[in-house]
Amino acid sequence: MNEYCETYIKISKDALIHNARFFKKDSQKKLIAVIKSNAYGHGLIEVGKILEPVSDLFAVASLDSAVSLRKVGIKIPILVLNPLASDYALVALEHDIMITVSSLAELKQFEQVIKDSESPLKLHLKIDSGMNRMGVKTSSEAKDIIEYNSQKLKIVGIYTHFHSADDEGLSKKQQKLFKDIYEALDTDFEYVHMCSTSAALNKWDLDFTTHVRIGLGLYGICESSDVKPVLSMYSKIMIKKQVLLNETVGYSARFKAREDTWIGVLPCGYSDGIIRANTGRKVYIDGYYCEIVGNVCMNSLMVKLPHQNVSCEVELIGPHISAIEIAKHLKTISYEVVTILPPHIKRIVE
Numbered sequence: 053m054n055e056y057c058e059t060y061i062k063i064s065k066d067a068l069i070h071n072a073r074f075f076k077k078d079s080q081k082k083l084i085a086v087i088k089s090n091a092y093g094h095g096l097i098e099v100g101k102i103l104e105p106v107s108d109l110f111a112v113a114s115l116d117s118a119v120s121l122r123k124v125g126i127k128i129p130i131l132v133l134n135p136l137a138s139d140y141a142l143v144a145l146e147h148d149i150m151i152t153v154s155s156l157a158e159l160k161q162f163e164q165v166i167k168d169s170e171s172p173l174k175l176h177l178k179i180d181s182g183m184n185r186m187g188v189k190t191s192s193e194a195k196d197i198i199e200y201n202s203q204k205l206k207i208v209g210i211y212t213h214f215h216s217a218d219d220e221g222l223s224k225k226q227q228k229l230f231k232d233i234y235e236a237l238d239t240d241f242e243y244v245h246m247c248s249t250s251a252a253l254n255k256w257d258l259d260f261t262t263h264v265r266i267g268l269g270l271y272g273i274c275e276s277s278d279v280k281p282v283l284s285m286y287s288k289i290m291i292k293k294q295v296l297l298n299e300t301v302g303y304s305a306r307f308k309a310r311e312d313t314w315i316g317v318l319p320c321g322y323s324d325g326i327i328r329a330n331t332g333r334k335v336y337i338d339g340y341y342c343e344i345v346g347n348v349c350m351n352s353l354m355v356k357l358p359h360q361n362v363s364c365e366v367e368l369i370g371p372h373i374s375a376i377e378i379a380k381h382l383k384t385i386s387y388e389v390v391t392i393l394p395p396h397i398k399r400i401v402e
């Protein structure tokens with residue numbers, strides 16, 4: 053992590069806790085906090101420590117993230133959402149981490165690897181209700197897994213994932229498929245979950261689920277006035293430079309001054325998650341919205357200043373420029389704006 057750099061990320065503890073409490077209260081379910089991909093770029097360990105007291109389970113994509121959480125003393129249950137190569141099943145067991153299972157063949161491979169262990173490996177069965185990514189599609193496949201008799205394996209959870217939570221017809225179809233399989237199994241699971249952020253906000257949950265599984269909403273970057281953005285990102289103008297009429301700025305001379313212009317140079321670029329498509333969008337400096345001009349470089353970018361004497365503090369993402377607006381400029385989704393912010397940027401929790 054960079055200590056000696058003026059580009060940094062601020063994480064609001066209050067906003068994170070507020071958002072977690074909102075989803076628990078609104079859904080009346082327990083909370084699975086999705087903190088995969090470095091907690092959506094917010095910082096896995098920082099977010100894990102803040103959310104542990106208000107979460108019932110953490111969901112991550114990789115076993116590595118799960119182990120990192122255990123190593124800093126996180127005690128609550130952890131589930132790995134991505135498929136795990138069976139070779140690593142013992143590591144999961146050693147750190148008391150739950151794994152997602154999507155087929156009987158996979159289940160048998162896990163059993164083989166952990167055959168000499170004392171405690172059972174805890175698993176969540178994934179139901180594919182239409183995403184066509186992971187999970188079983190039929191109740192007979194699900195039954196084969198649930199009824200597979202092994203002292204070494206314990207299926208403690210069952211879940212599915214909505215692929216188009218803003219579409220009522222498609223979501224109702226997924227609800228029905230999940231419900232039919234769940235009922236056919238007639239099993240008491242400790243964890244039954246289906247709703248991610250937009251599914252929870254659209255109220256697609258069913259009575260028999262126990263948890264909601266929330267990512268984006270925890271970070272406050274979904275279209276809801278009930279949540280608060282958690283992340284902001286700042287940098288500093290390190291150099292102010294006057295470019296004269298018709299001079300150009302940066303690689304490929306992309307920006308050409310139409311008049312004598314003050315330019316600010318910031319120590320962050322595409323290797324800091326501010327990708328080249330950010331050219332043309334605004335940052336906020338001293339009460340002014342200032343345009344990023346020229347091609348963004350690997351470690352620096354240039355902004356057009358209203359005059360020489362603006363202060364040097366720059367908001368790249370924050371109260372004046374939301375991740376949602378930036379996503380629109382980049383023609384992507386807000387998930388991508390934050391998850392690409394790399395771990396080397398300092399995170400300050402406030």
Ligand SMILES: Cc1ncc(COP(=O)(O)O)c(C=O)c1O
Nearest residue numbers: 086213248249265266267268269
């Ligand atoms: C399986 C699964 N569950 C939950 C989530 C969280 O979704 P969201 O960030 O929309 O709440 C994701 C996100 O990608 C996911 O893949």
